[in-house]
Each structure stands twice: as structure tokens, then as C-alpha cells.
Amino acid sequence: MFARRQFTPLRPRPVSIQRDYAAQFERWVGYRLHPHARRVVAFIERQRARRQPQRVIVCNDPASSDILRATLADYIRWRAAVVQPGDSFCVVGRSRTDISRILPKRKLSVLPDPRWQPILVSSRTPDHCRGLNFRLALILDGDCFPHRGRALEQHWRAILPAIDLGPQSLLILCGSYRSRTRVNYFFRLVRQSRLPVLDLGSPPEESAGQSASATVTQPLTVMMFLHPGRLPVPPQFSPLRQAFLS
Secondary structure, X not given: OOOOOOOOOOOOOOEEEEXXXXXXXXXXXXXXXXXXXXXXHHHHHHHHHOOOOEEEEEEOOHHHHHHHHHHHHHHHHHHHHHHOOOOOEEEEEOOHXXXXXXXXXXXHOOOOOOOOOEEEXXXXXXXXXXXXXXXXXXXXXXXXXXXXXXXXXXXXXXXXXXXXXXXXXXXXXXXXXXXXXXXXXXXXXXXXXXXXXXXXXXXXXXXXXXXXXXXXXXXXXXOOOXXXXXXXXXXXXXXXXXXXXX
């Protein structure tokens, strides 16, 4: 009397959701990030979400260097106060005056332990961080170190043995890259490419946006249309699933 109709389940299409890795930091800091600063923070937060040690060399744009320096200083302060409270961090700047302008005492006083957490080092005193252990390190203005960048090499050799190698460690080297300069140690580090290099002068790659997105697939819904008057058919389980349920 009634012909049974065959219905195939409809598989929903995957929904692509673009993750904003910098949203949590932006909410904490209280101001809207510059596009270059957002790009750097999102790159580091993507590495942290993958449980990888965060390492990056940032080739900044001279037009937005001041904004980027202030944002990176706030970012490392956020990591030491919220994400990893109590961890020590090292900030290397051109001079003590420059560091105190970027990280004033009123910002350092809100840290969980402001006595020993901040390790502030100038470009002319690389020995101030020797023999110390820290998880977070930020080197600003790597292209402006004295003696044609040889002082940066001394800081680099002092910071690398001191920084932790765990998944929560952070190392950011920031500076302006000029391709025609050959005598600076910062440019040599960029050309060697031993660490990920993020060039803010170039447009964002499409692969970065694809890696930042996550594909969420909704659970499969099976629509069963039974003959009227028949009992529903119990679902079929595999032998392993049946042994687990029995």
C-alpha cells in the first residue's frame, strides 16, 4: 500500500569561524590596537594556542614603531600579570630613559611581584641579565644598538641561555630592517631566518588567515521516516561499541 521512500541524511556544510587571537589582550589593555600591533599579537597568540614556544623577529614599519613598542611593552606586562602571574620578564631598550618611558613605575607597580619580576636592561649593559632565569623576553629597537649592532650580539648571547624553553616562554626581537645594510647584527639575524620573521611592511599572507581560522562542523543529524504502525528501529552499534555498552 505504502511505498517506502529512501531519504539520505543531509551533511551540513562546515562553518568557518575567523578567530581573533588578539581580542583577549585588547579587552584587557583597554584601547583599540593598531593593525600592525594586532598582527604581531595575533601571531604570538596563535603560537601560544598551539602550545609552541613563542619566538618571532618583528621587522616593524618606521611609521608605526612607537605604537608597536608601547603595545609590545603592554603585551609582555599582560603576560606577566594575567596569563602567567608571577613570572619574571626581561625588557631590553636603548637606554634607561627609554625603558622608563615605555614602562613607567605606575604600570610596573600592578604586577604580582614588582620587586623582582621586571628585569630592565639597556643596550649598553648586557651583563645585567646574565645568570638570571626568566620566561619572557622583549628586545626593542634591535637595529639601533651601538657599535654597529655588536652590542645586540652580546645581549643575544646573554638572553638565549637564560630564557626558558617551555611552551610558555616568549622571545620577541623588534627592529627596522633595511636590506642594503650589511654590518648590523640585527639584519644578519633576519637574513639567517633561524626564527620566524614577521615583516610588517609586506601584506598579510593568505595562509596566515587560513591557519587562524577554525573549521567547526555541526553534528550529523539523521532523519528517519518509518512506516506507520511500526516500532522504531534501534540504532546499530559496532562490536566495540556494543561490548562497551554491555
